[in-house]
Amino acid sequence: MPRASALFTDRYELTMLAAALADGTATRDCVFEVFARRLPHGRRYGVLAGTGRLLEALPGFRFGDEELATLRAQGLTDERLLDWLADFRFSGDIDGYAEGDLYFPGSPVLTVRASFAEGVLLETLALSILNHDSAIASAAARMVAAACERPCIEMGSRRTHEEAAVAAARAAHLVGFASSSNLEAGRRYGVPTTGTSAHAFTLLHDDERSAFRAQVNALGVGTTLLVDTYDVEQGIRTAVEVAGPDLGGIRLDSGDLPTLATRARQLLDELGATSTRVIVTSDLDEYAISGLMAAPVDGYGVGTSLVTGSGAPTAGMVYKLVERDGVQVAKRSEGKNSVGGRKHAVRRHDAAGTATAEVVSSEPVQPQDGDRDLLMPLVRNGRLCTDVSPAEALRQAREHHDRVKAALPAEGWALSRGEPALETLPA
Structure with a gap:
C-alpha cells in the first residue's frame, strides 16, 4: 500500500490539536469510538470492511519534513504544534470488531484509546477508510446473497x-x-x-x-x-x-x-x-x-x-469522543447524540446459533450462553497485534465474514426495505 500521508486529513484536526497543546488538555487520556447511528434506509445489516487497510496505513501516518513544510505554506506556523507533529508516532491502543463482521446501529466497530492529541489525529484517516470500504462491502454482500x-x-x-x-x-x-x-x-x-x-x-x-x-x-x-x-x-x-x-x-x-x-x-x-x-x-x-x-x-x-x-456510497460512520480521563462524555445534539463511555459489545445467539441481538453497553455485559465478544485487540502501545501480509489479512477477513453471515436470521437477507436484522440493546 502507498505510504499513508498524514496530510490526508482535515485541517480542523490540527487546529484542535494546536489549541489543546496550548492549554494543556492535549495529554488527557481519551477514548474515541467509531459507530454508525443508523444503517442506510431499509438495509438490514452492514459489513465492516477497511480495518486491515487502516492498520496498514497507521505505521506510515507521519509528519516528515515535506508534510511540515506544506503545513507552513498553508499558514499553520505554530511552532509548538509543528514540533509535536514532527515527533508524532501513535502510541495508543485500538480495539475493534474483526474485519468482515456485521454491524448494526450503535455497534462500536473501532475504539481508540490514547491521549487527545494522538486520538484526534486519527479521525479522518479512520473514517475515510472505514466509511468507503464498509459501504462497498455492505452493498457487495447483498449482491452475493442475491446471486x-x-x-x-x-x-x-x-x-x-x-x-x-x-x-x-x-x-x-x-x-x-x-x-x-x-x-x-x-x-x-x-x-x-x-x-x-x-x-x-x-x-x-x-x-x-x-x-x-x-x-x-x-x-x-x-x-x-x-x-x-x-x-x-x-x-x-x-x-x-x-x-x-x-x-x-x-x-x-x-x-x-x-x-x-x-x-x-x-x-x-x-x-x-x-x-x-x-x-x-x-x-x-x-x-x-x-x-x-x-x-x-x-x-x-x-x-x-x-x-x-x-x-449508499458511505456507511455514515462517525468518530466520537466518549471518555476523558475516565469520565464518560457524550454529545447531546438532537439527531446526532452519542452514548458516553467505552463500550463493551457482544452478539447474542439462540441455542441454534442464530444471532438474536447486538448488546452494547458502557458497563461490562453479563455473559450468557451463546454470546460472542465482538471487540478484539488490534493495536497495543502503538504496535499492531498481528503481523500478517495484506493478502493473509484479507483471507482471514473473508473467512470470518463467511462464519458470521451464516448466523444472520433469515429475514436479514431480504432485499426489501425493513428494520435492522438485529436490535441493538443495552446490557
Whole structure:
C-alpha cells in the first residue's frame, strides 16, 4: 500500500490539536469510538470492511519534513504544534470488531484509546477508510446473497478513483466476490483477477469471426467471448463455430438480459455447447441480480453500482469522543447524540446459533450462553497485534465474514426495505 500521508486529513484536526497543546488538555487520556447511528434506509445489516487497510496505513501516518513544510505554506506556523507533529508516532491502543463482521446501529466497530492529541489525529484517516470500504462491502454482500452462489466479478475500476477501485475490489472479495478485473488488487491483496475483451476488440477486426478467432488463439477455448457487439444470436453461433462446443463462456452486456440469457442458453445447448457458461454484465445491482434468479445465468459482472455502494456510497460512520480521563462524555445534539463511555459489545445467539441481538453497553455485559465478544485487540502501545501480509489479512477477513453471515436470521437477507436484522440493546 502507498505510504499513508498524514496530510490526508482535515485541517480542523490540527487546529484542535494546536489549541489543546496550548492549554494543556492535549495529554488527557481519551477514548474515541467509531459507530454508525443508523444503517442506510431499509438495509438490514452492514459489513465492516477497511480495518486491515487502516492498520496498514497507521505505521506510515507521519509528519516528515515535506508534510511540515506544506503545513507552513498553508499558514499553520505554530511552532509548538509543528514540533509535536514532527515527533508524532501513535502510541495508543485500538480495539475493534474483526474485519468482515456485521454491524448494526450503535455497534462500536473501532475504539481508540490514547491521549487527545494522538486520538484526534486519527479521525479522518479512520473514517475515510472505514466509511468507503464498509459501504462497498455492505452493498457487495447483498449482491452475493442475491446471486445465490453464482459467482460475482467486480469490474468497476473505470467508474471510480484509481485508489478507490483497489479498495472496492478488496472489499468486494472480502464478502464473497469471486474475482476482480483490477490488477493492482491482485498484486496488493491476492484478489483473483480475470478479464477477456471489450467491444473495442471486436470492432478492431474486420468481422466478428476474426475477433473471436484471435481471442481463442491467444487465450484458448476456455475464454469468454463477448457476443452482443452486433447480433446476439449470430454472435453465439459464430463463437461456437470458432471455439467449438468446449467454449468456456459467452458474455451479454446489453439488452433485456433475462430474455437474452434464456435464448442464449437454448441456442448454446442446440449447438452442443452445453457446458458453455452465460455471463451477464450491464449496470447490474442486487435487484437486477435478484431479477435474474430464474434465468440460466452462470455469473455476474458488477461495476458502477458496486463501487458507488449501490445507492449508499458511505456507511455514515462517525468518530466520537466518549471518555476523558475516565469520565464518560457524550454529545447531546438532537439527531446526532452519542452514548458516553467505552463500550463493551457482544452478539447474542439462540441455542441454534442464530444471532438474536447486538448488546452494547458502557458497563461490562453479563455473559450468557451463546454470546460472542465482538471487540478484539488490534493495536497495543502503538504496535499492531498481528503481523500478517495484506493478502493473509484479507483471507482471514473473508473467512470470518463467511462464519458470521451464516448466523444472520433469515429475514436479514431480504432485499426489501425493513428494520435492522438485529436490535441493538443495552446490557
